[in-house]
Amino acid sequence: MFSSSRFEHGHAAYNGYKLEEGKIHAEDPNEKFYDLSITKNVVQMLLALIILVSLMIGIANKYKKGQGVQTAPKGWQNAIEPVITFVRDEVAKPNLAGKYNKYLPYLLTVFFFILINNLFGLLPGSANVTGNIAFTIVLGVISFFVILFSTNKHFWGHIFWYPGVPVVVRLLIMLPVELLGVFTKPFALIVRLFANMVAGHIIILSFITLIFIFGSMNAVAGWGFSPMSVLFAVFIYLIEIMVAFIQAFIFTNLTAVFIGQAFEGGHHDEAHH
């Protein structure tokens, strides 16, 4: 394990490895190795992890000592407690009546991790972690498994034998639709988060690069256009901050809704209307 600065931007070989065109090759062509270099995304995720864990554990220790329980909350407790209470009362309790304590750690983790990575991604020079399809796929797959492991037989009964429609419709239409629905719901979670973040970053980048496009045509046009461009970019930045919060909330809320749909059921004695 060594720092990539040993490669000196591709001009030096180190320890039997050399850097060619952005990829690391071994000098011995028969040697196979896995390139586990840390990318910018990984660094940002690790930073978000360290900040999240240290913040939350620090706050939790304060609560254990009684600060914020018997006395008024102090410091970061003031900022984080309303958010946690919001997730518990608006997202977990309405959708997961009764079992919300089991799922609350996962929902809170997903919410804060997505939120912190969204906000970090807005800083210039940072990595767009949530705009990376691999990151959102992993989150979506984890949510998919959480939903899958909370299903009960009412859920599967509804999928394979949808009540309230003729048998023909039940087998020909509802069965494929419901089976696909099990997969399309996490898929929509994945693509929604990914597309929102990518679109926001592309818009901001477009406004900034418009300055350079105009500038290459005519230096005066470039300078003249830049105030407009910067103004629009700031406007989109403010919208993106709102979108960062909203997308974290939507991902968490929809995961809670789907988990709730997975283990509800048993209300067949009421008339469906």
Add this chain to the structure above:
Amino acid sequence: MNILLDVSVSHLGGAIGAGLAAIGAGIGIGQIGKGAVDAIARQPEASNDIRANMILTAAFVEGVALFAVIAGLLAVLKA
């Protein structure tokens, strides 16, 4: 017929698709806003609940519109 085989036509298709998706998103979210504002006008005490539902539904509609944006991006980037 040969002109349809140019790569630039797929770029055109991607861009038109994304533009149409924007129209759809605009109409959809406009309807949501209209319904929400009407409901708040009828019952101002429920304005917090209505606002929460409006934002949730708008995120759904925007998600669908951004599916089309991703399809447009794929049409442009995957030649």
